Amino acid sequence: MKVLVEENAGVRKVILNRPKKLNSLTYEMIVEMLKKFKVYENDPMVKLVILKGNGRAFSAGGDVLAVYNFTTAGHWSFAASFYRKQLTLDYLLATYKKPLVSILNGIVMGGGAGLSMHSRFRIVTENTLFAMPEASIGLFPDVGASHFLSRLPGFFGEYLGLTGARLVGTEMLACGLATHFILAKDLVSLENALRVVGSLDVSDISTISDIIVRFVHKVHIKQDSAYSRLDIINECFSRETVEEILLSLENFSANREEKWIIKAINYMKSASPTSLKLSLRSIRKGRIQKLEQCLIHEFNVFCHILRRTVNDDFFEGSRSMLVDKNKNPQWQPSKLELVTEEMLTKCFDKVDDDDWESLQLPAKSNQSFILESKL
Template identity: 40%
Template sequence: MPTSMSAFLRRRCRMSSLAIIRSFTRSFASQTKSSAAALDDPHHNHVIVQGRGNSRTAILNRPSSLNALDTSMGDTLQKLYESWENNPDVRLVALKGSSRAFCAGGDIVRLSQLVDKGDLEACKDFFWTLYRFIYLLGTYLKPHVALLNGITMGGGAGISVPGTFRVATEKTVFATPETLIGFHPDAGASFYLSHLSGRIGEYLALTGDRLNGAEMMACGLATHYSLHAKLPLIEEHIGNLVTDDPSVVEASLEKYSDLVYPDNMSIIQRTETIDKCFGHDTVEEIIDFMESEAARTTDPWCISTLKRLHDASPLSLKVALRSIREGRFQTLDQCLIREYRMSLQGVSKQITNDFCEGVRAQVVDKDFRPKWDPPSLEHVSEDMVDQYLSPLDKNLGPELELPTSQREAFR
């Protein structure tokens, strides 16, 4: 996975001189109009803005839903971030969540309701808006600091990991649990997970296992670790900076960082086993090797990993593995365009109803007994996986459009 500093500098260098000049010479009136438009939305209180000197902080504010994202929030973030990038007085942008969560991901219950009503246009709007914002964040020209205090899952990781800096705490809980709800790791997950060392990306994508803040630091998903009690000090310090130099921001974050190591039970201590088992070509082979490892060692971790794999949607497992493997050789924009296709295929019910069934079983009814279709790996054909990743037909199109000619993504 690219380091934060090197990726940030590449983002700046790859922008053409004309694009940079344009981004800093738009009129202040245009910036003000854009910000006002973002706040005209009746749900604008779901994203609160704090301004301090040369910095701006966006606060996700749906605490009753663990700050889950909806289309309106994604649209508001897009408009705010565009206006801040174009404003020479804004040097640094930060993002955090209210209450005990950073962001639990997309509002999957609402999305499932839209699918059941047959409102695919609203589903398209959601994914289109969210993925375009993630691309903006991943190519942002100003230092970005995400304060990942609390739950950071799915889309919550998507709107933070592609940015310059990510600060984890002892309260951070990270996961990409989409296979357990009959979906696929999306919102850029096939990019950032596939670029982690070894096969930990495949492991996280398939099992949906959770990482704490120390583990995020160890594998590179977080750039800094601080005790949550220090977050107000961090916010005050970076809020008073008058520079957009990422090295200065990094030094400021390091000033409040704490040294931390994963404990002996962490999956970071099991990378050898993960690499050995999750490096195989198929989900069936991965499970076979995990079963052999469990029989050989009687390790409770192996048994719990197998349970996660058996609990997940069989189709989602195969789709997720293919997605991570393709993401390893793609840029951020290519991953997002492919994931957009996959997401619409996944909610269209043309292949399966696993998404709605998974949300019902895991979140709505909470009986934790989803009836997957297909019900087992042996019933999942390659044609089904191919269709999941295939270009959109006229009923689901058009494809996701990203401003790649103005904002080139990094590898």
């Protein structure tokens, strides 16, 4: 079973169980979780749901290879259906009526972030590693990233989305992507302690919070962390265009020998120019949108990418990075200045296809939680 379920009194655990594939999300897993979470949300006996992953990852993202293989075989509509289901699940969890605790003990990227970043409780450990590296394969930070990245302090969200930068658990806590830091060795004790919630008459948020706080481990962010350079990040990533952001980073790099700046520049120079520009526009657009609006515009962009509306970058990036693994994708256009505003605008418009439908999300009150720095 790729999704396991444990039931104990009023507590339910949903466990991603594809450890050899870093719990990358298949269509079947998405459908199964949608079914389970809907049942639990409407079951008065359920007081708390815990979401976690087996192995060394929470989830490294969606099964990109499956999307690539189906689409190159001529079935782009399957990939669109996969993504529609995935965004519907992300929205369900973001607006969930029951308390949801996501335990991120390991790798959390892409689709894994979409599942967890709007949970009320987002627990990280010393094993947690977060990133949104989509631009490296011709995609863009999606699954609600235009919402949760745009709400990070300053322009830190633009930094993460445009550079694929990796964060450890302490940095996630500092910027607000996580709510609590707990040592991995204490997670079993935490889960056992949370069983008491199942005996409550109501889903008591304060009781859950009090239990989690008992296991919190005090941490400090390292001096060489990029988050400790938020002033420089704000200076560079507040610029209007990707070209200006990159130039600003290069100017700083000329006078500073800081690894995070060098990594940022190298990533941006190797990523798809179109993806970088789509990423920036998506995050900026998301800053003034509600979550459902963010998911709808992300769905539009993803479908255009699948249909090769402006280029083949996703297919070229997937071939190079995941299939042939030569890590030398040939992007088209190959330079930032060749990616036009008209190309970007097309990707945010609705798809002109008789069989295509816009993303329709169920009417629910948005209960997604404001991200804020905890350090």
